[in-house]
Amino acid sequence: MKKIIFTISAFIFASNLSSFDWPQSDILADSFYAYFGQLRGGTINTSLIFSKSDDIKAADSGRILAIISEHGDDELFESTLGNAVILQHSNDMLTVYGNMDESAQTNLSNETEIEKGHLLGTTGFSGWQSGDACLEFQVVDTRNQNYINPRILMPRIGNELELTIKNLEFMNKNGVTYNLLTTKHFYAGTYRIYRERQETSMPYKTSVYVNGALVDSITYETLIAKDGKICTNGKINHPVKEVYPDKNKQLIAEFSLPKGHNTVTVIVADILGQEKTLTYNIDAR
Numbered sequence: 001m002k003k004i005i006f007t008i009s010a011f012i013f014a015s016n017l018s019s020f021d022w023p024q025s026d027i028l029a030d031s032f033y034a035y036f037g038q039l040r041g042g043t044i045n046t047s048l049i050f051s052k053s054d055d056i057k058a059a060d061s062g063r064i065l066a067i068i069s070e071h072g073d074d075e076l077f078e079s080t081l082g083n084a085v086i087l088q089h090s091n092d093m094l095t096v097y098g099n100m101d102e103s104a105q106t107n108l109s110n111e112t113e114i115e116k117g118h119l120l121g122t123t124g125f126s127g128w129q130s131g132d133a134c135l136e137f138q139v140v141d142t143r144n145q146n147y148i149n150p151r152i153l154m155p156r157i158g159n160e161l162e163l164t165i166k167n168l169e170f171m172n173k174n175g176v177t178y179n180l181l182t183t184k185h186f187y188a189g190t191y192r193i194y195r196e197r198q199e200t201s202m203p204y205k206t207s208v209y210v211n212g213a214l215v216d217s218i219t220y221e222t223l224i225a226k227d228g229k230i231c232t233n234g235k236i237n238h239p240v241k242e243v244y245p246d247k248n249k250q251l252i253a254e255f256s257l258p259k260g261h262n263t264v265t266v267i268v269a270d271i272l273g274q275e276k277t278l279t280y281n282i283d284a285r
Contacts, residue, residue, distance in 0.1 A: 020059035020153040021116055023097060023137050024050050024123075028158030029151075029271075033134045035202040036149040037220035039244040044230045046138055046147040046223055047098070050123075053133035058118045059095050059154070062087040064111055069102075081136060085120050092143035098136035100124050146222040146233055149204075151271055160270040161201040165278045168266060169194045169249070170257075180280055188259040188284040192242065193266065197250040204271040208253040211263055216253035218243075257284045 027050065034040060034049035065088040068081070081098030085108065088094055101124030108120065123133040139148040168180040170191040177194075178186065193208060207217035216235065224233040231237040236254055243251045252266055262282045269275045 020095075020139075020150070021057070022154055023057055023059045023095070024052075024054045024135055026155070026157055027051060029156050030159055030161045035200070036147075036151065037223065038200075038202050039197065039240070039247065039250075042240065044223055044232070044240050044243060046230060047096075047136045048138075048150040050135040050137065053123045054135070055122050056085075056097050056100060056120045056135055058087060058114045058116055058120060059137075059150075060087075060089050061114065061116045062089040062095070063113055064088075064108060065094065067108060083121075083124060084136075087114060092141060093148070094138075094140040094142060096136075096138035096140065097121075098138070099134060101133075141222070144222075144224075146224050147230075148222050149220055152221060156271070160272055160274065161198075163201050163203055163268045163270060163274075163276050164198060165195050165266060165268055165276050167196040168252075168278065168280075171245075180282075184281075184283065186257060186282060186284045188257055190254065190256050192254045193252045194245070194249040195252055195266070195268065197244065197248055203250075203268040205267075205269045206252040207267045207269075208255050209265040209267070210255065210257065215255040218251065218253060257282070259284050 031051050032049060033051040034045055034047070036045060036048050038045045064085065066086040068084050068086070081096065083100040083102055084096060084098040085100065086094055086096050097120055100121045123135050125133055137150055139150045139153060140146070141148055170178045170180065170186065170193055173190055203220065205217060205219045208215055218232050218234055218238070220232070222233045224231050224237060226237050229239045231239045232243060238251060238254075252268070260283070262284060263279060264282050265277060265279045267275050267277050
């Protein structure tokens with residue numbers, strides 16, 4: 001039942017937004033250079049980074065909002081994009097195409113309105129990926145001030161990268177951590193639960209159930225810029241220091257553990273709703 005609900009929820013979210021074409025030639029789902037929501041240079045990644053040099057096309061019809069050649073100060077474009085094109089679309093959305101060569105300056109100098117699939121330019125070496133000519137692609141919802149995970153708007157091909165749940169730890173409000181394999185007794189209270197971060201594989205949703213009831217989840221559909229920091233967008237806006245307290249940990253959820261005997265179930269799911277699950281019996285006093 002959880003998987004069905006997850007899939008329906010993702011469909012409803014995506015159906016309220018435009019459907020985009022790929023901004024480059026199709027690549028397999030498990031072969032992107034970097035994924036939305038990953039730890040990246042001390043922040044949470046708001047982009048989808050493609051893995052090869054290629055022509056760049058407009059993902060949807062729109063109007064050229066800007067052609068930039070260096071990083072600006074706007075918090076919506078926090079990463080160093082290098083040469084970039086920003087298109088404005090319906091539904092108050094922008095698409096951002098970064099790490100381009102200089103061809104966009106010439107190709108688009110006399111353009112205003114752009115049709116879906118229009119050639120914008122080619123990838124270059126102007127952005128953060130020193131030495132890698134890979135497109136950095138962002139989708140921004142200007143109405144809600146959110147970054148949108150581009151993958152929910154684009155066709156998907158190929159298998160997802162496999163997710164794992166390893167080295168689970170509880171962290172209390174004082175920052176003390178407890179490994180779930182070696183600690184069986186806890187004090188009741190609020191905890192964050194962490195898994196071992198995978199270098200490339202990125203969950204789409206993480207959840208915790210206590211005694212069969214969902215107590216918290218984090219979904220990487222969108223990210224939000226809050227007080228100048230990129231945060232998860234949900235019941236709690238977690239900044240990077242909470243999501244990734246170090247390079248080895250990734251936050252799964254934050255929740256209150258009640259007194260007594262508890263069954264705690266941890267779930268990580270990919271964008272297709274495929275889940276990995278672990279369940280623990282935990283006593284809290």
